[in-house]
Amino acid sequence: MPEMLIRGGRILDPSQGIDQVDDLWIADDQIAGLGPPAVSRHQNSTQPIVVDATGCIVSPGFVDLHCHLRDPGFEEKETIATGTRAAARGGFTTVCCMANTNPPIDSRAVVEYVQRTAHVTGVVRVLPVAAITRHMAGQELVEMGELAQAGVVAFSDDGRAVGSSRIMRYALEYSKMVDRPIAPHCEDRDLVSDGVMNEGPVATRLGLKGWPATGEEIEIARDILLAELTGGRLHLCHVTTAGGVELVRRAKEKGIRVTAEAMPHHLTLTDEWVAGKRWDGRSAEPYDTNTKVNPPLRAEADRRALVAGLRDGTIDxxxxxxxxxxxxxxxxxxxxxxxxxSVFETALGALLRLVQAGDLDLPTLVSRLTVDPARAYRLPYGTLRPGAAADVAIFDPSAEWVVDPSQFASRGRNTPLAGQTLRGRVLVTIAGGRIVHLADDRRLAQTPSVREHVR
Amino acid sequence: MNRRHVLDLDDFTADEIELVMQTTDAMKEVLARPIRRVPPLRGKTIVTLFYENSTRTRVSFELAAKNLSADVVNITASASSVTKGESLVDTIRTIQALGADVIVIRHSQAGAPYVVAQHLRGSVINAGDGWHAHPTQSLLDLYTIRERLGPVAGKSVVIVGDILHSRVARSNVWGMTRAGARVTLCGPATLMPPLGGDGLPPVTVDYDLDRALEGADVVMALRIQRERQTGGMLPSLREYVERYQLTPARLRRARPGALVMHPGPMNEGVEISPEVAYGAQSVIEDQVANGVAVRMALLYLLVGERTTELAAAPAPVGARR
Structure with a gap:
């Protein structure tokens, strides 16, 4: 495999504190380093593949700790093949897929199915997350030892809360032996019941059943206390509320082992979108089911608190x-x-709005998409350090494009952003040294052998 | 009226509401005739699609449409069939193919009429969707107040009961405030939804009915359902009756001649005492009667043949006069 040269981009790698215009070299599917042509460094006679990154940000490939690839069992929604292509388009080179498949990822056989299918049909790295409880039923722990050995990176019953405090305690205790985080979906089922959107004035106006912020915070608080009790590692899935951010902040101050994630939609959208609000000012019809998500889109005050938490690192x-x-x-x-x-393909463009609005600086945003998630799960990715896997996202932060779900690589066209103009687009994604997404052919200097390296 | 659908009152202007009121006056005049039938909807097909039980609303729409010479098809569907795979969108496409100018829909899920509106070339009238809206009910309530008390602007309206689950309350908050009334919502705290902010227009909230009734021009009682007790939201219906039943004694706190309204169906002896329901101040039967006229007005304004004046329909051939 020839070397690859990514030329003239702004290299932004928060893992090393690098932010400079430079060339990036890739060799043997690994990051080789920055700097001028280094023929002497790499004794390779073939011409390198050259990617023109002028005017673009060159960042480590993004790491996503939380996605649903739906495979096995719900292939009509997504497969590992289509999901990883959608991830590649979004700049993601490592994705952790949740366990709520059918059958769920709660046995070595299913873990191996996901790994094998990803190896054969996928284009980016897929790291399975196993369920916390067998059949995700909330009753008995999965075989954490065997599953960790099989390669799962975390345990989560995401999509469902672990209702029992006792089982959650056991999970946090037991997982210490395999040193993997427990990643709960925090939702007090009794309180949330069949709520479908954020409880508040907008839900009142629309006559929809509310899903109160407190329903999330009660379980965040419980799980933080259990993490304190047990010393287990807790990673909170999709924090969405101001109160949740505050609970995490206090837990970290106390030294409890907790990390937390936030989602692009909760960071950029609010419950007003259910009533038809859109960025472009042309309001949509209310009750667009593409605004329905769990946890739901919250109030503007929650969104602001979430962004502040992301900025100061409370949200990792x-x-x-x-x-x-x-x-x-x-x-x-x-x-x-x-x-x-369906988020992969719009994530970066949506998140860049925070940078454009001055709510977040670009290096922090890139950090929260790369090295920070990698640290939370202790993964060796999300960095451009020499020797690291050659995972790179090249994006133009000022390229405008209109979201057209019919053009998605994902089978899921369920986005409320259809028709919205986003500024910032991933042009090239390189995963494990291979070009897995190329939005603009002109970025690739045409050498005869290039095509065979584009997957 | 420059609109295709009536989905909610939140997008009605005060002028539009007034237009509906004035058109309703004309329809009342039609209803007073010996032959209550005029031709402006001749050749139009109105489909009533009810996913939830209803007597008065469905019959009211059916009569309204027939009085305007439309053809009416009534469909009652079970909301449970939706979960068995028959989708609302499929149903709408079918009705569309069969040819419908207006679908009047009642559905237990908030927002269902918006789904219909997106898939139908014709007009949609919301006849009640979940907890969200019941715009024609509010319009007939407005008409009834206007008929009895004159202009609604400046009137004080108290709505008492299960506000949280009430589409009638929501639509009336929009309709009454748009028409210039002051609205007080009254009921137990567990049955009061979050208000303010980006929600409904400003209203007063009071948990104390006796206080809320002071000086009221209109008091509207809402149906309370037994499930609220089993669901833990109310200690008992007994306590509800004690605190919130509209009784003759309580009614005396309101302005003399204040109107008593109820959207039906009533639980007599629960949210309202029979003496009040059938008393001199009750306009509950007027509400039902006005419902037909208001719905005629809306159908006429949405799809009526404007060139046709409200002249009586030609007598059937051979009819004796």
Whole structure:
């Protein structure tokens, strides 16, 4: 495999504190280093593949700790093949897929199915997350020892809360032996009941059943206390509320082992979107089921608190909760629609709004998408350090584009951002040294052998 | 009226509400005739699609449509069939293919009429969707107040009961405030939704009915359902009756001649005492009667043949006069 040269971009690698215009070299599917042509460094006679990154940000490939690839069992929504291609388009080179498949990822056999399928059909790295409880039923722990050995990076019953405090305690205790985080979906089922959108004035106006912020915070508080009690590692899935951010902040001050993630949609959208608000000012019809997500889009005050938490590091990282669904799952009454959004392909463009609005600086955003999630799960990715896997995202932060779900690589077209203009687009994604996404052919200097390296 | 659908009152202007009121006056005049039938909807097909039980609203729409010479098809569907795979969108596409100018829909899920509106070329009238809206009910309530008390602007309206689960309350908050009334919502705290901010227009909230009734021009009682007790939101219906039943004694706190309203169906002896329900101040039957006229007005304004004046329909051939 020839070397690869990514030329003239702004190299932004928060893992090393690098922010400079430079060339990036890749060799043997690893990051070789920065700097001028180094033929002497790499004794390779073939011409390098040259990617023109002028005017672009060159960042480590993004790491997503939370997505749903739906495979096995719900292949009509997404497969590992389509999901990883969607991830690649979004700049993600490592994705951790949640366990709520059918069968769920709660046995070595299913873990191996995901790994094998990803190896054969996927284009980015797929790291399975196993369930906390067998069949995600909340009753008995999965075989954490064997599953950790099989390669799962965390345990989560995401999509469902672990209702029992006792089982949650056991999970946090037991997981210490395998040193993997427990990543709960925090939702007090009794309090939330069948709520479908954020409880508040907007839900009142629309007559939809509220999903109160407190329903999330009660379980965040409980799980933080259990993490304190047990010393287990807790990673909180999709924090969405101001109160949740505050609980995490206090837990960290006390030295409790907790990390937390926030999602692009909760960082950029609010419950007003259910009532039809859109960025472009042309309001949409209310009750768009593509705004239905769990936890729900919250109030503006929550969104602001979440952004502040992301900025100061209380919220460690951004994850997508990419949750593709079919048209049938969504084309119905709001109450009956499936929860979840298709996020991979719009994540960066949406998040850059925070930078454009001055709420977050670009290095922090990139950090929260790369090295920070990698640290939370102790993964060796999200960095451009020499010797690291050659995972790179090259994006133009000022390229404008209109979201057209019919053009998604994902089978899930369920996004409320359809028709919205985003500024910032991933042009090239390199995963493990291979070009897995190329939005603009002109970025690639045409050498005869290049095509065979584009997957 | 420059609109295709009636989905909620939140997008009605005060002028539009007034237009509906004035058109309703004309319809009342039609209803007073010996032959209550005029031709402006001749050749139009109105489909009533009810996913939830209803007597008065469905019959009211059916009569309204027939009085305007429309053809009416009534469909009652079970909301449970939706979860068995028959989707609302499929149903709408079918009705569309069969040819419908207006679908009047009642559905237990908030927002369902918006789904219909997106898939139908014709007009949609919301006849009640979940907890969200019941715009024609509010319009007939407005009309009834206007008929009895004159202009609604400046009137004080108290709505008492299960506000949280009430589409009638929500639509009336929009309709009454848009028409210039002051609205007080009254009921137990567990049945009061979060208000303010980006929600409904400003209203007063009072948990104490006796206080809320002071000086009221209109008091509207809402149906209370037994499930609220089993669901833990109310200690008992007995306590509810004690604190919130509209009784003759309580009614005396309101302005003399204050109107008593109820959207039906009533639980007599629970949210309202029979003496009040059938008393001199009750306009509950007027509400039902006005419902037909208001719905005629809306159908006429949405799809009526404007060139046709409200002249009586030609007598059937061979009819004796």
């Amino acid at each position: 990282c951004i994850a997508t909760d990419h949750a593709p669904h079919t048209l049938v799952d969504k084309q119905c009454e709001y109450d009956f629609a499936a929860f979840g959004l």
